[in-house]
Amino acid sequence: MPSDLTSPLWATGVCAGLYAAGSRHVVYVPDNPLAHVLRLLRDAYDDVRTTIATREEEAFGIAAGLYLGGVRPTVLLQSSGLGNSLNAIASLLVPYQIPALILISMRGDAGEWNAAQVPMGRAVGAICDALGLPRATAETAEATADIVSLVGRTAFGTRLPGVCLLPRRVTVPNATASVA
Amino acid sequence: MNRLQATRHLIGALADEPIVASLGHPAYDLFGAGDRPSNFYTWGSMGMASSIGLGLALARPDLRVFVVDGDGSLLMNLGSLATIGWQKPENLVLVVWDNEEYGTTGGQQTATAAGADLAGAAAALGISASVTVNTEDELTFAVTRARTGRGPWVIVAKVRETPPAGKPPLDCVFIKQRFMRAIGAPEDATRSQ
Numbered sequence: 001m002p003s004d005l006t007s008p009l010w011a012t013g014v015c016a017g018l019y020a021a022g023s024r025h026v027v028y029v030p031d032n033p034l035a036h037v038l039r040l041l042r043d044a045y046d047d048v049r050t051t052i053a054t055r056e057e058e059a060f061g062i063a064a065g066l067y068l069g070g071v072r073p074t075v076l077l078q079s080s081g082l083g084n085s086l087n088a089i090a091s092l093l094v095p096y097q098i099p100a101l102i103l104i105s106m107r108g109d110a111g112e113w114n115a116a117q118v119p120m121g122r123a124v125g126a127i128c129d130a131l132g133l134p135r136a137t138a139e140t141a142e143a144t145a146d147i148v149s150l151v152g153r154t155a156f157g158t159r160l161p162g163v164c165l166l167p168r169r170v171t172v173p174n175a176t177a178s179v180a
Numbered sequence: 181m182n183r184l185q186a187t188r189h190l191i192g193a194l195a196d197e198p199i200v201a202s203l204g205h206p207a208y209d210l211f212g213a214g215d216r217p218s219n220f221y222t223w224g225s226m227g228m229a230s231s232i233g234l235g236l237a238l239a240r241p242d243l244r245v246f247v248v249d250g251d252g253s254l255l256m257n258l259g260s261l262a263t264i265g266w267q268k269p270e271n272l273v274l275v276v277w278d279n280e281e282y283g284t285t286g287g288q289q290t291a292t293a294a295g296a297d298l299a300g301a302a303a304a305l306g307i308s309a310s311v312t313v314n315t316e317d318e319l320t321f322a323v324t325r326a327r328t329g330r331g332p333w334v335i336v337a338k339v340r341e342t343p344p345a346g347k348p349p350l351d352c353v354f355i356k357q358r359f360m361r362a363i364g365a366p367e368d369a370t371r372s373q
Contacts, residue, residue, distance in 0.1 A: 025239070051238065051267065053231075054259030061228035061257070065200070065235020068220065068356070069243075070365035073235070091224025092232075096352040159367075 010170050011036035013144030014103060015045060017164075018074045020145070021152025023101055025049045025066050027059040028076035033105050033171035037076065056081035060088035063100045072156050074101040079108060079121045079165075089161060090131055097159040101152035102133075104165050111168040128163050135163040141170055181316050182342040183277045187213040187248065189316050190275060193323040198236065198363050199246045202229035202253040204284030205344045206277055210248055212345020217362035221348035221355050227257035230274050234264055237272040237332075243363060244271050244327060251278040251292045251336075258301065264332050265306025272332040274302075275323070278312075283341040302334035310334040 014037045018026065024047055030038060041048050053059035056077045063073035077085065082104060093100060107114070108121015128135040136151050138144040148164050155162030181189075187209045191199070198218045201207035206229075207221040222229060233247035254260070254276055264272060280293035292298060302310040309331055313319045319337050326333040349355055360367045 027235075049238070052263075054262055055257075057228070058231045058257055058260055058263065061225065061231025061260075062235035062238075062263075064228070065232040065237070066239045067235075068232070068360060068365070069236045069239025069363070070360075071239040088225045088228050092222065092228055095224070096356045098356065 007036055007040045008141065010138065010141040010144045010166065011040055013138070013141065014148055014166070015040050016145040017148025018101055018103070018152055019045065019048065020149040021072070021101055022156060023048070023072045023074040023152060025051070025071050026074045026076055027051045027053055027062045027066070029053055029056050029059055029078070029081050031078035031105050033166070034076050034078070056084040057088045060085050060093060060100070064088070064092055064096070064098045067098050067100065072099075072101070072152075074103060074152070076103050076105070078105045079124050080117060082124055082127060083120050086127070089133070093161045094131065098161075099155040099159045100161045101148070101155050102161055102163045103148065104163060105171060106165055106167045109168050111172060124165065133161055133163050135165060137165045137167060138170055144170065181319070181337075181339055183279060183339040184209045184212060184342055184345050185316065186277065186319055186337050186339050189320050190246075190248070190323055191216070193320050194246065194327065196362070197244045197246055197327070198359070199248060200229050200233045200236065202226070202247075202249045204250070205341075206248045206250050206253075208344030208347055211348040215348070217358045219348070220359045223350070223352060227253050229253060230260040230264065231257060233272055233274065234260065234267065234269060237269040238267065240363065240365070241269075241271055244273065247272070247274045249274060249276045250283070251276060251280065251298060252282045252290045254298060255290060255296075261302050261305045261307065261334070265302065268306070269332050270330045273323075273326040274332065274334045276334065276336045277339045278336050279339050279341040281341060287341065299334055299336040307332050307334050310336070312336045312338065314338050
């Protein structure tokens with residue numbers, strides 16, 4: 001496993017976990033915590049490609065195309081972007097049984113300061129459940145690699161997109177009022 | 181030209197290259213013009229066809245990937261042109277059947293009816309090989325160039341709306357697995373750990 005002492009442990013866990021699940025292409029719409037993941041992928045994972053999308057739904061369309069071509073896709077997004085993604089997930093990935101490892105950087109959970117982030121953040125779990133998407137949460141930085149890997153292996157093994165939530169208490173443990 | 185005729189000219193100019201079809205009439209006419217295992221028909225996810233094509237083109241640089249989109253669908257995901265224009269996959273060809281209306285939902289006008297220029301938008305977003313065609317000869321010429329020339333390509337074909345010629349298989353998983361086998365990426369190989 002590549003190491004990078006300047007990266008937070010949860011971010012190294014995300015990279016190690018998606019890599020262990022066999023994913024070699026990450027499609028994303030960035031947010032602040034995910035920048036750690038993206039930097040680490042760029043610096044330490046030469047064989048993982050990254051593609052930025054203009055909008056989260058587009059990221060899921062690209063991910064579906066990658067899978068059709070034989071590549072296991074990971075999609076990185078902020079919880080706010082789940083709302084932008086729903087039709088692609090519900091009418092493309094799920095009915096065609098196209099899996100993706102979906103990693104959601106949470107907003108609106110414990111530590112949030114921005115009221116505009118709260119409603120969607122609060123709805124993320126119920127939305128995943130309503131769509132029948134398995135979900136798990138990286139409860140600690142130390143547990144992140146394992147849970148990301150397991151969610152990914154389950155997704156690609158069962159051909160159903162799987163969600164791993166990255167809560168703010170893990171990604172921004174010292175959150176005060178400055179992270180957007 | 182109408183969309184079915186245009187679709188027949190498109191597949192007549194191709195061998196077994198993969199074609200990703202946007203939902204509704206573009207997919208129906210692709211099926212009607214000639215079902216092929218390397219056709220990927222979408223039944224939902226309006227707007228996503230060009231993005232699926234981009235992902236496939238990135239995963240499989242050995243293939244020339246075609247997409248048949250609609251003007252209404254592309255307008256729903258116009259950011260896709262910016263991503264394609266940035267990534268510049270040389271092997272992606274986006275064909276847009278531009279009938280200036282939402283043909284699948286009853287013929288409501290789209291912005292192209294008022295002059296919105298999708299090929300111009302593509303060029304402005306970094307896709308230099310962007311062209312609008314109005315006749316079958318122009319379409320065939322553009323597709324033939326796009327089969328081998330360096331892309332990405334955007335071919336906006338002005339077409340007349342006509343009743344669709346058929347409906348593709350309804351089984352989404354069948355469509356996917358047949359497609360993946362046809363392009364040499366059988367799903368079982370993807371699944372193995």
